[in-house]
């Protein structure tokens with residue numbers, strides 16, 4: 044068998060393919076090194092996560108809304124996949140270019156590292172060292188690219204040593220992939236070890252509340268199949284946040300600083316909270332991103348310390364009108380201060396349905412203020428409270444033009460029948476939930492095919508801060524039937540018919556469900 048001759052040189056198709064592979068292997072090696080380094084620095088400094096997080100913050104509001112609406116809780120997975128796809132495409136291009144223009148290819152790969160670096164160091168609260176994983180990733184990727192391209196070029200030379208060179212390319216390539224895999228696994232392991240706060244969470248013993256939730260009235264719930272249960276389990280509770288990697292704060296290390304316009308700034312530890320008499324309340328929490336009838340709402344039994352009590356201890360001043368809270372991951376949320384102090388059950392919560400807060404819901408501590416959407420009141424992983432003024436500091440969502448106050452709109456939702464469900468003719472049960480936190484729900488009305496409104500049967504109100512389930516029945520003839528629902532809040536104000544989108548202060552309009560009634 045003759046040695047490789049000029050005639051055997053790879054076709055341009057093969058060159059593109061090899062170039063693409065070289066680019067991907069180089070980028071993969073860089074990524075792996077980056078992940079490994081992030082395992083040591085801190086998870087959110089991972090080049091991919093840093094770019095993703097920067098993307099979330101930079102994305103215009105309509106794009107964010109589209110993402111939440113379209114992908115729901117999978118929005119983060121979609122985002123990370125998007126970053127990876129762009130990365131792979133750029134790496135492929137770099138690999139193909141590098142065969143003839145190694146400097147250009149290297150520059151492109153280095154540029155990817157630079158993007159990661161810039162994203163990492165500009166995250167809120169980031170240090171310069173947060174750029175190290177991306178820096179190492181970029182250097183590793185360039186080094187691997189140069190090595191592979193050199194070997195590849197040697198392999199293409201029309202000389203007798205072509206065979207060993209080709210073998211060298213193969214070996215170098217395989218070794219890089221293997222090294223990349225090892226580094227990636229190691230990175231994941233290191234991260235899992237450092238990230239894991241489940242031990243800290245499992246060790247938390249929640250005390251019995253000094254001020255337990257008021258007893259539930261008889262008839263506080265109904266059990267129509269398919270209706271949202273009155274209490275949402277922690278597992279089923281919706282999750283909305285901008286955190287690509289969950290903040291991991293061991294309870295033992297957590298502190299809350301209360302400062303700003305206060306006369307006695309204080310700092311509290313988790314034990315300080317446990318050692319106070321805790322308050323337990325049933326509260327409904329909802330997200331401003333809900334379309335009419337949307338899924339991001341739930342009711343749980345929260346355990347915590349009244350926020351007003353803490354702020355008074357700190358000597359909050361009368362000149363502030365905003366409570367600015369900051370989370371471990373740099374999120375800022377601005378809450379109107381007056382309602383926090385008006386005696387409502389605004390809590391710094393550490394327990395949810397009898398358990399320590401799940402990590403995705405803010406372990407070890409979060410806020411909840413009845414009457415406000417989550418984006419202006421429910422800071423998870425909260426570490427700092429500052430008394431300030433709305434005209435002085437703008438919180439994260441307010442900077443993005445959402446309403447600074449975020450008072451919840453009255454909303455009612457049809458859970459049963461599901462949209463487009465097929466039901467038998469005759470008696471059809473229509474049921475769901477309605478909420479208007481801190482104002483309560485006084486009436487729910489339902490109509491079929493634009494006919495007369497009929498009052499639904501409501502479960503007993505647990506408090507003005509919780510949702511109420513409702514049910515009613517219609518006699519439905521076969522065909523396509525459309526049910527609509529509307530509620531009135533505790534002040535008797537009817538839910539407006541006008542359809543508005545979630546931006547900038549919450550969706551309004553009546554929820555409807557179209558079903559097929561069969562004969």
Ligand SMILES: Nc1nc2c(c(=O)[nH]1)N[C@H]1C(S)=C(S)[C@@H](COP(=O)(O)O)O[C@H]1N2
Pocket residue numbers: 280281282283284285286329330331370371372374403404405416417418421422423424
């Ligand atoms: N740190 C942090 N807290 C946050 C958010 C966030 O992005 N980061 N999102 C808020 C929003 S928009 C909502 S609706 C609630 C959701 O809380 P949940 O995920 O526990 O349901 O958390 C709020 N608290």
Ligand SMILES: [Mo]
Pocket residue numbers: 283329330331332416417418
């Ligand atoms: Mo939200």
